Amino acid sequence: MTAQQSPPAPVLAWAERTLGPLAVLRGAAAGPQHARTWHVVRTGDGGRFHVRVAPDPGAFTRETFAHRHAVPALGPGAAPRLLATSAAHLALIVTALPGTPLDRLRPATAMLRTVHWRAGFLLAQLHQAARRTGTAHHDAPTDLSRLADEAARHLGTVGDRLSADEQKRVMALADRLGFVGRLPLGYIHGGALGSSLLWTADAQLALGDFESARFAPVVLDFVDLACGPWTAQPRLRTAFFTGYGRTLGHDERLALHCLTALTAARRLAEARALGDRAAADACEAVLDRVNHEVSG
Structure with missing residues (x-):
């Protein structure tokens, strides 16, 4: 680049x-x-x-x-x-908005919980914004099947960077996306929230980069955080959904598990190709957590 x-x-x-x-x-x-x-x-x-x-x-x-x-x-x-x-x-x-991207923040844990609470509140506001058009509402559920298909194609090209067990687990979760029930729809951000959420010096949170915004299952907006800070600090996930105003239903939890695993597998293959051991370890931790939660 x-x-x-x-x-x-x-x-x-x-x-x-x-x-x-x-x-x-x-x-x-x-x-x-x-x-x-x-x-x-x-x-x-x-x-x-x-x-x-x-x-x-x-x-x-x-x-x-x-x-x-x-x-x-x-x-x-x-x-x-x-x-x-x-x-x-x-x-x-x-x-231009001032602030530090969420994925670069290193404040105390209590402050991070506040940031994630506010992130949940902000995303809830966005998900309820704008009026759905008939076409957007009709097309939104196809995002999950498209992502599952893309995951299968991607694993076909990077399979040599994943173990046979990793491929098997990820493809099983990709297949499960096809059996997820109806999911709540909303107007999602659709991008990488870790870099799009900005925490300012006066303790405010702002959101930018709306090029991927669209009507879709709202669970798609939780994947970037589930692959990042929520892995090591589950309390941040709790704080986020407290701010969001509700917890996930059964089908949403299953969809988030599947989508998180697919994203982590893609990032793991990329990290191994680049020889980035730290990033690969982080992705492996995400896959292990998802596998544990699904199996449990």
């Missing part, structure tokens, strides 16, 4: 027509499946913004819809504010 230090010239020209003269503070990593984001400052008054270019029209539409119809439900300061969009450039300008 390479870094692009400045937005494409037409995008920068559009952004400066909208905001005024700009200086780029940080370039964007050019990833094929995610929006490229440049951190810019307005030279006239020091105002800070993000210029984002979506990877495709679908992502641009999702992010624009999210900002216009769902993000306002989160309240002032809880998400970036949309300032302008350009369909021609697949670009958006949003306000």
